[in-house]
Amino acid sequence: MERWQRRQDRTGGTAPADLPQALVAEAAHGPVIHAVNGAAHLAGVTPGARLADMRALCPDLRTSPADPAGDRATLERLALWARRWCPWTVADPDGGVEGAGLILDTTGSDHLWGGEAAMLATIEAELGHLGFSARAALAPTWGAAWALARFAPGQGTAPAIDADPAPLPVAALRLEGRTVLLLNRLGLQRIGDLAALPRLSLARRFTRPEPSLNPLIRLDQMTGHRPEPVSPPGAPPVFRADLRLAEPVFDPGPHLPRLCEALCDRLSAARHGARRLRLSVYRTDGEVGRIEAACALPSRDPAHLAFLFRDRLERIDPGYGFDLIALEAPVTEPLAPRQADLAGGADPGLDLSHLVDRLTARFGRDAVTRLAPVASHVPERAEARAAPLPAGPVAADPAPERAERPQRLLERPEEIRVLYAVPEGPPAQFQWRRRSYRVARFQGPERVAPEWWQDRPGTRLRDYFKVEDSEGHRFWLYRDGLHDDGRGGPPRWFLHGIFA
Amino acid sequence: MFQTDIFPAAQSRHPGGPVRRPGPTLCEVFPAAGAEAAAAGFVLAQLGRGAAPVLWIQERLAQSETGRPYLAGLGLDRPLLVMRLSRPADVMAAIEEGLRCRALGAVVAELHGNPPAASFTASKRLALRAGAAAVPCWLIRQAATADLSAARDRWRVATLPSAPDPDDPQAPGDPCWRVELFRSRDRPPGAWVARHERGHERGHERGTSNRLDLVAAFPDGAVAEAAGPDRRHGAR
Numbered sequence: 118m119e120r121w122q123r124r125q126d127r128t129g130g131t132a133p134a135d136l137p138q139a140l141v142a143e144a145a146h147g148p149v150i151h152a153v154n155g156a157a158h159l160a161g162v163t164p165g166a167r168l169a170d171m172r173a174l175c176p177d178l179r180t181s182p183a184d185p186a187g188d189r190a191t192l193e194r195l196a197l198w199a200r201r202w203c204p205w206t207v208a209d210p211d212g213g214v215e216g217a218g219l220i221l222d223t224t225g226s227d228h229l230w231g232g233e234a235a236m237l238a239t240i241e242a243e244l245g246h247l248g249f250s251a252r253a254a255l256a257p258t259w260g261a262a263w264a265l266a267r268f269a270p271g272q273g274t275a276p277a278i279d280a281d282p283a284p285l286p287v288a289a290l291r292l293e294g295r296t297v298l299l300l301n302r303l304g305l306q307r308i309g310d311l312a313a314l315p316r317l318s319l320a321r322r323f324t325r326p327e328p329s330l331n332p333l334i335r336l337d338q339m340t341g342h343r344p345e346p347v348s349p350p351g352a353p354p355v356f357r358a359d360l361r362l363a364e365p366v367f368d369p370g371p372h373l374p375r376l377c378e379a380l381c382d383r384l385s386a387a388r389h390g391a392r393r394l395r396l397s398v399y400r401t402d403g404e405v406g407r408i409e410a411a412c413a414l415p416s417r418d419p420a421h422l423a424f425l426f427r428d429r430l431e432r433i434d435p436g437y438g439f440d441l442i443a444l445e446a447p448v449t450e451p452l453a454p455r456q457a458d459l460a461g462g463a464d465p466g467l468d469l470s471h472l473v474d475r476l477t478a479r480f481g482r483d484a485v486t487r488l489a490p491v492a493s494h495v496p497e498r499a500e501a502r503a504a505p506l507p508a509g510p511v512a513a514d515p516a517p518e519r520a521e522r523p524q525r526l527l528e529r530p531e532e533i534r535v536l537y538a539v540p541e542g543p544p545a546q547f548q549w550r551r552r553s554y555r556v557a558r559f560q561g562p563e564r565v566a567p568e569w570w571q572d573r574p575g576t577r578l579r580d581y582f583k584v585e586d587s588e589g590h591r592f593w594l595y596r597d598g599l600h601d602d603g604r605g606g607p608p609r610w611f612l613h614g615i616f617a
Numbered sequence: 618m619f620q621t622d623i624f625p626a627a628q629s630r631h632p633g634g635p636v637r638r639p640g641p642t643l644c645e646v647f648p649a650a651g652a653e654a655a656a657a658g659f660v661l662a663q664l665g666r667g668a669a670p671v672l673w674i675q676e677r678l679a680q681s682e683t684g685r686p687y688l689a690g691l692g693l694d695r696p697l698l699v700m701r702l703s704r705p706a707d708v709m710a711a712i713e714e715g716l717r718c719r720a721l722g723a724v725v726a727e728l729h730g731n732p733p734a735a736s737f738t739a740s741k742r743l744a745l746r747a748g749a750a751a752v753p754c755w756l757i758r759q760a761a762t763a764d765l766s767a768a769r770d771r772w773r774v775a776t777l778p779s780a781p782d783p784d785d786p787q788a789p790g791d792p793c794w795r796v797e798l799f800r801s802r803d804r805p806p807g808a809w810v811a812r813h814e815r816g817h818e819r820g821h822e823r824g825t826s827n828r829l830d831l832v833a834a835f836p837d838g839a840v841a842e843a844a845g846p847d848r849r850h851g852a853r
Contacts, residue, residue, distance in 0.1 A: 469670065472718035473698075476711060480702060487670075488688040488697045500688040505698055522690035524661065525654045525683060557778065560788035585789040589776035590651050615684055617658020617792050617813065 137175050140183035141168050151183035192217050195249075197352060202226060202240065205347045209263070218266060220259055222347040256282075259347065260339035264289035264308075282339060283309030290335040291328075300332060312336060356383050356391065357445035365401050365438025370430050376444040377419040390415025390452030396426055398433055399441040406433045410478045413506050414470040415450040421471055425478040473505045494565050496526065496581075496613065520563045521583065523593040523614030530611035533594065540600045543582045547594065549612050554586040562596075577604050583616065591616035641753040643744040645768040649775035653683040653727075653759050655794045656774040660725055660755045661691060662813050662829045669722030670696035672715045677703045679727040679759050695722060705732035709739050716746035716754055727757040731764060741767040763799070771800040780812055796831070809833055 137157035141148045148168040160175040172178055189210050196208040196219055205222035223236065230236035237253045244251040254265035264282050268289040282289065285308050287300045305311050311319070311332055319333050328334045337343035358379035360372055373396075384391060394410045410425035476485045486502035493499045535544040543559040561582035577598030585591045593614035598604055644663075648656035664671065671693065673686055680701055688697060702708050708726055715724040724747075728735055735758070744767045747754040756768065763771060775795045782790035797808040809831040 468718050469720040472672075472714060472720070475714050475717075476700065479714070480700070480707060480711065484702070485698055485700050488686075488699055490688055496687075496689070502699075507696075523654070523687055524658050524690045525685065526687035526690075527684040528681060558787050558789045560782075560785065583789060585779055587778065588651070589655075589778045589793065591654075591776070591779065591789055591792065614687060614690070615654035616690075616789075617654050617661070617794075 137162060137178045139168075139171070139178055139180050141180045142183040142185060148180075151185070188217070192219070193350075195219060195247075196349070199240075200352070202230065202236065205349050207347050207349045218263065220262070220347055223255070258339055258341045259345045260291060260335060263291060264339065283307065283312065287311060287332065290332055290339065292332055292335060293329045296323075296330050296332065308336070308339075312340075354387055354389075355445070356380060356387070356389065356449055357443060358383065360442045362440045362442070365440045367435040367438050368430070369396070369398055369433065369439075369442050372442055373423050373426060373430075373444075374419065376442060377422045380444050380446060381417040381419045381422065384417040384446065384449065384452075385454065388451060388453060389446075389449040390417045391422065391446035391449050393446065393448040394422060394425065395445050395447055397443045397445070398435075398439040399443070400436045400439040402437055404434075404436060406435075406439075408432060411474070411482070412470070413473040413477065413504075415452040416470070416474070417452060421474070425474055428479060470506055493568065495568055496522070496565070498568075498571075520581075521560075521616075523583075523591075524617045525615040527613060527615075530595070530613045533610050533612050535594075535610040541580075543584060544594065544610065547584075547610065547612075549592075554584075554590060554592070556584045557587045559584045565595075575604050577602065577608065581613070641747060641751045642769040643740065643747045643754045643756065643767070644770040644772065645740075645756045645758055645763075645766060646772045646774055647758050647761060647763055649773065650760070652774055652776045652794070653679075653757070655776045655792065656757050656759075657686065657725075657727075658792060658813060659772070659774050659794055659796060659811065660757060661693070662811075663755070664693075664723050664725075664753075666694065667722050668695055669720060670698055671722050672698045672700070672724045674700045674702065674708055674711050674715070674724070674726040676705060676708050676727060676729050677701055678729040679757075682729060683727075683759060704734075705729075706734040709734050709743070712743055712754060712756075713746060716743065716750050716752055719750050719752060721752050723753045723755065725755045725757065727759060728761065729759045731758075731761050735761075737765045737767060743767075744769060768800075769802045770798060773797040773799055777810060807833065 137160045138154045139157050139162055140151040140153075142151040146167070150162060150164050150166050150168060150171055152164055153162045157175065157178060160178070162171045162175055162178060168180065189208075192208040192210055196206045199206040199219050199221055203221050203223045203226040205224075207220050209218045209220050221240075223233075227233045227236050230239055233255050237255055240253045241251055252266050252269075254262050254269060256262035256265050261282050264285050268285045287305055287308060287310075288297045290308060290311075292300070300311065305314075316333065323331045323333055325331050328338065334343060338345045358376045360376055360379075362372075366372075376396075380391070390412075392412050392415055394412075396408050396410075398406045400406065408426065408429050410422075410429070412422075412425070416422065473485055483502075485505045487505045487507070488500050489503040491499055491501045531549065534548040536546040537544045543561060544556055546553060546555050548554075559582050562580035563582075565579045565581060567576035567578060579595040579597055580599075581593060581595045583591065583593055592612055593616065594610060594612050596608045596610050598608040600607060602608075646656045646660060675685060685701075686697065686699065691697070700711055702711060705728055708728060712724055712726050715721055735756075740756075743754055743756075763773075773796070777793040777795050779789040779793050780791040782788040792813050794811045794813070795808065796811045798804075798806045800806060810833075812830045812832070814828045814830065
């Protein structure tokens with residue numbers, strides 16, 4: 118939820134925090150609530166419930182689609198980010214309704230942060246700076262820390278290390294919902310109740326080997342009788358080339374080829390290609406200047422990478438000069454080594470990706486787009502701007518049988534003044550951009566109905582005409598609606614396209 | 618792709634013989650007022666067939682004046698990369714970048730007016746690049762006067778009433794244009810009436826008869842006497 122709010126803040130579409138807002142995920146029986154904000158929580162909306170039920174409870178609930186894959190990726194990035202406190206960090210995405218978390222094995226590193234309580238406070242504050250609210254807890258085992266962070270009484274304060282997990286509910290044992298339900302039916306509400314039972318009867322009752330179904334295993338993991346080590350994933354390789362200069366310089370240009378070669382050596386050793394590049398210069402007065410470039414396809418061609426920065430080096434403000442230049446590739450993709458053909462020529466597809474990179478580096482991210490057809494009858498929706506290089510082979514879809522379309526489409530339809538003989542018929546004369554045209558020949562109408570699943574209610578149908586004046590100007594006009602269609606006044610006319 | 622149908626009188630006036638397909642080079646098209654879409658259609662008809670993508674660069678002003686290329690109407694069977702840039706200098710730079718890439722089938726650019734960026738030197742650069750990369754480059758110069766340029770071929774395009782539709786007498790049929798090659802490096806100039814037959818709208822397979830018929834515009838020679846020779850002189 119907070120990740121969503123942050124993205125909204127970035128894109129400028131911030132909703133006020135006092136309106137109930139929920140993120141919705143698709144489930145087997147229709148949409149369910151994935152996460153809620155504070156106002157929705159106060160209104161009684163609970164995560165995991167059906168959207169339809171919650172709408173009955175809170176009619177003005179606003180919803181957006183949830184992004185579980187993005188959440189997971191963010192959590193994994195956060196786990197790497199949390200390596201600033203200790204080397205063993207792992208993302209714990211299976212938090213269920215209580216929320217996902219991070220597990221940090223801080224053995225031997227807490228004294229670096231001034232003790233355990235101070236470290237917990239730092240962690241919460243740093244996560245708060247990132248825009249995430251978090252509850253941190255410290256305990257001798259993974260299970261106990263998990264339970265304390267989610268179920269410990271008190272708001273916001275970090276529970277002490279020797280907090281007793283016995284009064285916590287059994288749901289704090291990381292059990293599945295049906296096991297929790299079963300335990301509750303057996304009258305076991307708290308962990309203490311469970312721990313007081315003889316082990317033999319518990320082992321007889323719960324024989325499943327999965328830890329999330331067997332409270333005995335979870336209990337042992339919490340008390341530390343059964344080991345549960347933190348095994349963090351290896352940090353992703355960092356592709357970076359540094360160049361330390363003896364004297365401060367003002368122009369990184371002459372050093373760029375060497376940096377690119379060093380970076381590409383590292384990339385080819387790891388069989389990776391760079392998708393994004395960042396050139397950082399560290400000025401002598403402490404400032405850091407950065408320029409970024411991106412590739413449409415992974416690349417480790419030093420000349421190409423250097424070319425991407427060619428016209429942009431002057432954007433760096435050198436100040437009093439800089440003495441450290443770093444070129445790194447924050448985003449890389451696997452790229453198998455490829456053999457050039459026997460004649461030594463380059464792959465033409467690669468050539469095209471280089472062109473797209475150069476144009477993108479020079480004119481901005483969305484400068485180059487590929488027009489892709491979209492299945493829609495509304496003319497302005499029949500094409501979309503796609504990424505310049507298709508991810509896979511584009512299926513050549515057969516052109517739909519439809520009437521002729523113009524070669525040029527105006528950015529938005531322009532209203533024209535029209536004289537017509539019959540209301541439902543073609544125009545006889547019209548005026549566009551202060552010039553009047555007399556219609557000599559026409560073709561049409563072609564009726565395009567509004568797409569009710571996308572358009573606002575009350576959108577009128579369009580009758581398209583291809584008209585030609587006596588000088589051979591060919592236009593594509595439409596009448597927006599019909600007389601007496603009950604959707605506004607007399608229909609207006611628009612010019613939408615121009616034929617060759 | 619060209620079907621030339623030049624009258625005998627016209628042929629005698631043009632000793633170079635029928636129009637032949639130009640090699641990849643820089644061509645400029647100057648549409649008459651209101652014929653910008655016709656110029657784009659003329660360029661599209663000249664592009665021919667192939668799988669290589671086309672890079673179509675528009676100046677923002679040209680786009681707001683005369684619209685953008687519309688995929689559904691173009692009838693292209695190859696990818697179309699579009700760019701919209703604000704400044705003419707950016708357009709020229711983008712064309713030059715595009716002409717570095719031999720994977721492109723063609724580069725088409727639309728410029729509005731006579732900006733200083735589209736100078737003789739810039740056109741010379743583009744012509745050399747187009748020749749070196751063997752990528753045809755078409756400049757559509759909207760609302761521009763034909764000033765000094767190094768383009769190998771320079772065309773003027775105006776609209777004409779369309780050919781009669783065989784099915785519907787009151788409907789416009791195949792588009793017709795009056796095209797004039799007023800300056801060319803390697804073939805005689807001339808004026809033609811071009812009729813573009815776009816096959817796929819007749820229900821044929823897409824692109825089968827995408828054909829441009831060129832008919833000499835002045836078979837009787839009376840008007841051509843007045844306009845032809847001095848144009849040819851002025852051209853080169």
